[in-house]
Amino acid sequence: MDGVHIAIGPGDDGRIVLVDPADPAAPLAVVDPEGLAGAVAELEPRSPRWVWSSTRSWYPRLLDAGARVERCDDLALGAAILDHSADTAAARAADGDESPAWLERLRQAALDPVAPGAASETAALFELGDFSHADESAGHPVAEPGIGEVLAEHARQQRLAAASARPRAMRLLLAAESAGALIGAELHAAGLPWSRAVHERVLEEELGARPRAGAKPARMESLAAEVRLALDAATVNLDSQVDLLRALRLAGIQVDSTSRWELREHDHPAIEPLVAYKKLARLASANGWSWLDEWIVDGRFRPDYVPGGTATGRWATSGGGALQLPKLVRRAVVADEGWTLVVADAAQLEPRVLAALAHDERMAEAARGRDIYRGIVDAGVVETRDQAKVALLGAMYGATTGDSGRLVPRLARAYPKAMALVDRAAAQGERGGVVTTNLGRSSPMPPETWRLAQQRASQPDASAIDERRARSVARDWGRFTRNFVVQGSAAEWALCWMAGLRTRLARFEPAGRAASRSGPVFEAVPHLVYFLHDEIIVHTPAEHADAVGAAVEQSAAEAGRMLFGDFAIDFPLDLSVVDSYALADA
DNA sequence: CGGCGCGGCGCC
DNA sequence: AAAGGGCGCCGCGCCG
Known part of the structure; x- marks a missing residue:
């Protein structure tokens, strides 16, 4: 059903072996690390499913070199599912082979934060050409398994999927999870278009002028002064829960916490400025000027997505808080000139x-x-x-x-x-x-x-x-x-939706007129730039917006059929074509 | 000094 | 308005 596989992994000499698991004695190519992207691009027209230890280890470098792949089999993510699924319990008991230790190392590495904009950011997971001498204790780089281990693990996972209680469902889950891994890497590579100017305008409107380093924004200082006056507590530190709670009680406000919902239940002149202060403090610390400096590089926000990063299969992110972007700063998500955003979320998924x-x-x-x-x-x-x-x-x-x-x-x-x-x-x-x-x-x-x-x-x-x-x-x-x-x-539905959409987007003809600033792979074609549990953003040449919207709808309908067959259930979308994320109305 | 638990809060 | 599930990040404050 699945067509050809090509496994990738380092050989004994540190060169990289590309091999069909069905014919392991005859590698399709053996290349130096610098030659990998070229070799992959050459073989990609065969539409193989690339088999690799983990997408995080291999795919970012390929994307950097301009090589995109259609399908993969992410063994680290596959093992996380197969080794714990009730559907494979009998198969695991019958199968002699254990899950190899290198998988756990890769899983840990996937959760390690990667500094944004670091020079070697995308190559940081392991050193090219030095697979065998990796230093595990330093966190990075992580020792890559050799091609033999990759082939053995791939075979083990194929056996478990085939012997699982519901092979079709399990294979679909593994394919969707791996597609998610590709998408996570591509989202990072393309980046979410971000206007520093608009973001700075939001900050100035809310907080006042950018304060000097170490100082609080003017608007926060004035609110803090109001609170201190109303509480008759001249030195209370509003950022200290302990300190603040004591001051509130001394002022006769009987609260058990300083959370906003509890404060709102009390009527006191200190409450309104305090709640306003907390809101601004949150904005300043989570998405303020230093966030901008750290995370927005060349007009793009490139968070580190971790597909399958939570127990339920929802994604996580590491750094940047990409899945918690406040509504307020979404104004700063702005399409490039000549491009637009197709924003869609699954209603009541x-x-x-x-x-x-x-x-x-x-x-x-x-x-x-x-x-x-x-x-x-x-x-x-x-x-x-x-x-x-x-x-x-x-x-x-x-x-x-x-x-x-x-x-x-x-x-x-x-x-x-x-x-x-x-x-x-x-x-x-x-x-x-x-x-x-x-x-x-x-x-x-x-x-x-x-x-x-x-x-x-x-x-x-x-x-x-x-x-x-x-x-x-x-x-x-x-x-x-x-x-x-x-x-x-629901996370599975979202993965299938997005995987189908990714496939459809890949078929678009490059647009002639306007290149985006999304790097060589994405500069002329519609591409995903954001994913948030049940919501996606596609950055597209404006001329393709309607066709992209149709692809988004088709993918949603297809996901429903793949997961639930003939059962009659609708998955309607809220879909908008906008120049700024803040204008999308869900 | 770094590590860590907690309260609080942003998103779904 | 939260509640009830899943997360990540921040600052604080304690600990070694």
Whole structure:
């Protein structure tokens, strides 16, 4: 089904071997590291699936050299799935081979932060031509496995996928995960177009002029003075939680924390300027001038994406806070001249995924069209859209108290299949079991604290406190597994969506008129520049915007079919074509 | 001095 | 407004 594979890895002499795993005795090429990109480009027209230890180790250098690949098999990411999936448990027990140790080293390296703009940034994961003498203790570079080890691991993973409980689903998951790895590297290489001027304007509007190094912005200083006056606390340090809490209490404001939502419940002249101060402090420290200096290079934001970086399969990022860009600074995401942004997000992705996972036809019916919450109201389950929303989120997150907890039972009566699915997942987690996503990613085992708490509660002399504690810890883990199946399956949908879109974008003809500043691989073609769980941005020559929008829609529909077959569930998108991210309306 | 846990808060 | 799940980053303050 899969066509030709070509594995890449260092040979004994440090040169790089490119070889078809089906014909390991006859390498297709043996090249010096400098010759790798050329060799890959030469073989790429055969549409191979490139097999390598990890995309992070190999692909950035290829992109730097102008070589893009269509498909790969990322062994580090594949092992993370295969070695823990319930669907491969029997296959692993039957298979003699262990997961090799080098995979764990690569996994650790993937989580190490890489300094932005560092000269050797993209090559930092290992030294070219020095695979065998890598110094592990220094973090980088990491010892690369030799070509023989790569071939052996590839064979092991093929065996496990073939012998898994659902081979088709597992192969799709592995392919999607690997496509995600390619996309993560390409997002970094292309970068998110970023206007320093617009960002500076936002900062000046909010904070005032850039302060000298070490000083606080003027707007923050004046708000701090107001707070100190209102609290009658001339020296309180607003950045110190301990200090601030004491001052608030001395001023008669009985709070247990300094969080915004708790402050807002009190009526006192200090509250408004304090909340305003906190908002500005957050902006200044997270996305202020020093963030700009550190992260925006040549008009691009290049965060370090970590595909598969979380337990559920959602991505993580390391450095730059790319997945937490405040709405306020999204104004600075601006397309190049002659280019535009196609911004799309999947509307209410997780409830729709839940309906499909559970084959809950009534919930799928409510999800028909644009707004599932409105659909739930129209079905007479609750009175208002807001009630539908908190009830549904409560069902997926395991809320037991408050408005949400009270509304969940009504949802359960109307949508018993969906509710049963998340309740089963929660029950499984509470007793320490594992749950599995739509395609086969399994949840981790519960933490040590879970085991200890249950053990203590089962002793003959266990106290009521021990038992309460054990139930509480169990329920915590149950909420995690409850959410895991939905969040993890939604992450799979997003990967399939994005992978399909990437393939479609690769077929666009280069645009003649305007080159972007996205580097040699992307300067003339539409390309992904951002991904945020259920949202993407494509940077495209303006003339292709409509066609890109169509490709985004087609990819979403295709992802739904790939994951859920004939089950009738819509995945509508909110899609806009805009010059600035802030103008996209979700 | 660096490492680390915590509170708080940004995003989904 | 949060709540209930997943994250990363910041500053603070404690520790060795």
